[in-house]
Amino acid sequence: MAVGRKELRALAVALIALAVVAAVLVPSAAFTAGYLALIAFFSTVRMTLAFLLSLVFAIAYGTAAATNKRAGEFLIPILDILQSVPILAFFPPALLFFVYSFNGNVIGVEFAVIFLIFTSMSWNMAFGVYEALTTLPADLREAATVFGVRDWLRFRRLFFPATIPKLVYNSMLSWTVGWFYLVASEAITTGAFTRERPGLGSFIYDAGQRGDLASIVVGIGVLAIVVLLLDTFLWRPLSVWSERFRMEQTAGGPVSRMPWGYERLRWLPRFPRIRRWIAARLAPLAHGWNRAATPLDRFYVSHPRVIRSVRWLDLSMFLVILASVVVTGVVGIAAIFLSPLPSLASEIPVAVLASLGRLVLAYLVALGWTVPVAAWVAHNERASRLITPVLEVVASIPATALFPLIIAFSVLAVGAFGLEAELAAFLVSLFAMQWYLLFNLIAGMRSLPGDMREAAKVFGLRGWTYWKRVLLPAMTPSLLTGSITAWGAGWNALIVAEYISYAGHVYQVGAGIGYLIAYATYTPGDHGRLLLLSVLALVLVVLAMNKLLWRPIIRRASDRFRIEIQ
Amino acid sequence: MTDGHPILEIDHVSRSYAENGKEFRVLEDISFQVHDRDFTCIVGPSGCGKSTLLREIVGLDRPTSGRILFDGEPVRAEDTRVSMVFQSFALFPWLTVTQNVQLGLEAHKVPEEERQSKAKKYIEAVGLAGFENAYPRELSGGMKQRVGIARALVMDPLLLCMDEPFSALDALTAQNLRDEILALWTNPDLPPSAVLMVTHSIDEAVYLADRVVALSARPGRIVKVEQIDLPRPRNRKEPEFYGWVDEIYSLIV
Numbered sequence: 001m002a003v004g005r006k007e008l009r010a011l012a013v014a015l016i017a018l019a020v021v022a023a024v025l026v027p028s029a030a031f032t033a034g035y036l037a038l039i040a041f042f043s044t045v046r047m048t049l050a051f052l053l054s055l056v057f058a059i060a061y062g063t064a065a066a067t068n069k070r071a072g073e074f075l076i077p078i079l080d081i082l083q084s085v086p087i088l089a090f091f092p093p094a095l096l097f098f099v100y101s102f103n104g105n106v107i108g109v110e111f112a113v114i115f116l117i118f119t120s121m122s123w124n125m126a127f128g129v130y131e132a133l134t135t136l137p138a139d140l141r142e143a144a145t146v147f148g149v150r151d152w153l154r155f156r157r158l159f160f161p162a163t164i165p166k167l168v169y170n171s172m173l174s175w176t177v178g179w180f181y182l183v184a185s186e187a188i189t190t191g192a193f194t195r196e197r198p199g200l201g202s203f204i205y206d207a208g209q210r211g212d213l214a215s216i217v218v219g220i221g222v223l224a225i226v227v228l229l230l231d232t233f234l235w236r237p238l239s240v241w242s243e244r245f246r247m248e249q250t251a252g253g254p255v256s257r258m259p260w261g262y263e264r265l266r267w268l269p270r271f272p273r274i275r276r277w278i279a280a281r282l283a284p285l286a287h288g289w290n291r292a293a294t295p296l297d298r299f300y301v302s303h304p305r306v307i308r309s310v311r312w313l314d315l316s317m318f319l320v321i322l323a324s325v326v327v328t329g330v331v332g333i334a335a336i337f338l339s340p341l342p343s344l345a346s347e348i349p350v351a352v353l354a355s356l357g358r359l360v361l362a363y364l365v366a367l368g369w370t371v372p373v374a375a376w377v378a379h380n381e382r383a384s385r386l387i388t389p390v391l392e393v394v395a396s397i398p399a400t401a402l403f404p405l406i407i408a409f410s411v412l413a414v415g416a417f418g419l420e421a422e423l424a425a426f427l428v429s430l431f432a433m434q435w436y437l438l439f440n441l442i443a444g445m446r447s448l449p450g451d452m453r454e455a456a457k458v459f460g461l462r463g464w465t466y467w468k469r470v471l472l473p474a475m476t477p478s479l480l481t482g483s484i485t486a487w488g489a490g491w492n493a494l495i496v497a498e499y500i501s502y503a504g505h506v507y508q509v510g511a512g513i514g515y516l517i518a519y520a521t522y523t524p525g526d527h528g529r530l531l532l533l534s535v536l537a538l539v540l541v542v543l544a545m546n547k548l549l550w551r552p553i554i555r556r557a558s559d560r561f562r563i564e565i566q
Numbered sequence: 567m568t569d570g571h572p573i574l575e576i577d578h579v580s581r582s583y584a585e586n587g588k589e590f591r592v593l594e595d596i597s598f599q600v601h602d603r604d605f606t607c608i609v610g611p612s613g614c615g616k617s618t619l620l621r622e623i624v625g626l627d628r629p630t631s632g633r634i635l636f637d638g639e640p641v642r643a644e645d646t647r648v649s650m651v652f653q654s655f656a657l658f659p660w661l662t663v664t665q666n667v668q669l670g671l672e673a674h675k676v677p678e679e680e681r682q683s684k685a686k687k688y689i690e691a692v693g694l695a696g697f698e699n700a701y702p703r704e705l706s707g708g709m710k711q712r713v714g715i716a717r718a719l720v721m722d723p724l725l726l727c728m729d730e731p732f733s734a735l736d737a738l739t740a741q742n743l744r745d746e747i748l749a750l751w752t753n754p755d756l757p758p759s760a761v762l763m764v765t766h767s768i769d770e771a772v773y774l775a776d777r778v779v780a781l782s783a784r785p786g787r788i789v790k791v792e793q794i795d796l797p798r799p800r801n802r803k804e805p806e807f808y809g810w811v812d813e814i815y816s817l818i819v
Contacts (some may be wrong), residue, residue, distance in 0.1 A: 146670075148646075149672075149673040153673055157658065
């Protein structure tokens with residue numbers, strides 16, 4: 001923090017001088033460095049576009065679901081399902097759609113890549129907006145109403161600021177997830193054709209295909225630098241700034257100011273005219289929406305009976321739609337089953353079980369190391385200050401970028417027994433799952449009120465009793481949130497984990513639902529029905545786990561511990 | 567001091583909620599009037615529906631039956647002539663003191679310059695000069711409620727509604743603010759003209775009010791409307807004062 005401007009400038013000059021000298025001495029290295037910077041830039045632009053799209057979507061969708069009860073009744077279940085669909089399963093149809101829409105032009109591929117990243121970023125952000133608005137204190141809403149704050153002003157002064165902490169937090173999460181899918185999508189093979197767009201992801205993928213370990217390490221290094229830069233200059237200042245928008249828990253304490261670097265970015269153009277122009281265009285829209293909604297709301301409030309019948313109507317309409325969806329679905333599936341099944345379809349149940357076993361194992365291993373580490377970090381101020389940033393950067397290197405290294409390691413470790421694909425799939429799942437657990441657990445234990453900790457100390461709670469009575473109950477909610485996210489990520493990772501092509505060799509597990517999906521997607525031939533069936537099976541398993549396992553546990557936990565599950 | 571005409575009329579108001587098929591009666595047949603220049607307190611034990619009643623008076627909630635008329639017309643939440651101070655302050659944490667105070671003016675499209683000067687005037691009136699650019703979490707509880715009061719007064723209300731405004735504050739701060747509210751109310755150059763305050767403290771009600779509306783617990787019914795004719799400033803040590811406190815206490819318990 002105390003590094004002055006002068007020292008920084010000196011360092012920058014030294015680095016540039018060093019770079020110039022290096023470039024003169026080794027021109028080819030300079031060319032490579034320039035190329036790497038360029039593809040890193042391309043990848044970042046793709047991420048940024050997808051993120052902006054997600055931001056607009058999340059704010060609009062989340063606000064609509066939270067401020068309009070009737071809209072929320074169907075918007076939230078839809079979001080729930082979208083979130084459960086394995087993202088990579090979106091890709092083949094999206095790629096086909098965009099490529100054909102643009103007559104095979106590369107722009108179509110770019111759109112497909114951006115769309116895939118968008119689907120990986122937007123759902124949790126939309127949920128974040130929804131949660132922030134549904135937990136908005138009632139008195140703030142009432143104050144806004146009493147003082148006549150409506151329409152656009154209400155959004156600007158109340159709803160939008162209230163979502164900022166969750167939005168920033170979820171944006172950081174989304175970027176981490178986004179890198180994973182960027183690397184997976186910049187180089188993709190569907191059926192007979194391979195599409196590549198220049199970027200860090202395809203660079204690492206190509207290096208992997210050649211078995212060029214040095215380039216792989218360089219690619220991952222550049223990715224880590226980009227992640228680190230974004231973290232330092234974008235997310236850190238933003239998350240400090242977002243504290244200002246948090247609802248107060250305790251009185252007192254200074255308002256967080258921007259960390260040093262940010263104040264210096266004030267000269268950056270802020271486009272007041274464009275902002276005003278957009279605001280002026282949006283204001284009538286919001287106004288019209290509210291003008292239409294207000295009399296309706298008033299009417300509903302004064303006629304409770306109408307609400308009841310409207311709800312019935314709503315419910316019956318929903319049932320009709322559901323029934324028609326089910327009927328078309330059944331007819332469609334029947335059509336699939338009536339024609340001879342693809343030979344591999346009979347493997348689906350075994351494949352699902354095998355994948356489930358892999359994820360359970362990865363989950364247990366992740367749990368095994370994250371719980372103690374989180375407890376240690378949360379109780380040790382110095383450890384947390386030193387280790388958290390390191391962990392954050394390590395965590396944001398996507399598992400997909402680590403493929404080549406994971407494969408190389410697996411071959412070395414268990415290649416002799418022919419288990420390298422199994423180990424690699426396990427490791428990729430582990431990498432995809434563990435960080436969600438770790439960071440949720442750290443956050444959960446940090447939120448343990450200080451006075452509770454002090455009370456535990458005063459009453460001499462130590463060792464196992466301290467874990468049982470204080471730590472474990474305190475971490476339960478965040479453990480659940482983390483587990484749900486981790487499992488979601490795990491299922492998604494399977495599609496790329498169980499079928500890895502590296503250095504001209506394909507590493508595939510014996511049985512796995514991810515393998516089936518990847519096989520149906522990437523190998524030439526007509527596997528449309530196999531793909532559909534496998535994706536369907538995967539979605540069913542994910543939904544069943546959410547509804548039958550996680551929801552009941554959450555309900556019980558929130559009853560028992562009286563803690564808000566976010 | 568009750569010489570004004572009635573500005574607020576509460577006419578046979580009842581409120582009930584349906585929960586799990588059962589009907590909860592919160593308020594039953596409440597009728598009273600608030601006159602201009604009056605300081606009225608509604609007291610009652612917790613759960614008597616007094617906050618619900620206040621929310622109905624400012625238009626945030628609607629009675630199941632009965633009417634609430636402000637200046638002869640049904641109340642609307644957006645009406646600037648009725649303003650409100652919240653128990654939990656309800657300040658927007660992301661806005662500065664000035665921005666919080668200006669909120670209602672901004673909503674009613676008051677020009678920027680007028681907004682600034684009015685906000686300045688009322689921030690000074692509640693003794694917060696110098697804290698214009700502070701954020702709520704940098705302020706103590708008492709200062710926060712001063713912002714809440716300034717935010718309500720800047721709308722130039724005829725009737726100021728307060729929902730247990732001092733119950734989240736320590737005793738000393740609360741007493742200071744009580745005296746300041748009385749000073750503002752007696753100042754003819756500054757709003758509000760009339761004050762309607764909800765409280766569970768009988769002592770507070772007798773200290774402040776011209777009239778005390780005493781409510782019974784579940785469902786809230788009016789037990790009695792008392793006219794407190796003690797001269798101001800009132801002294802808690804005088805027998806007349808605790809005579810009133812005792813009488814109201816015996817009414818609602």
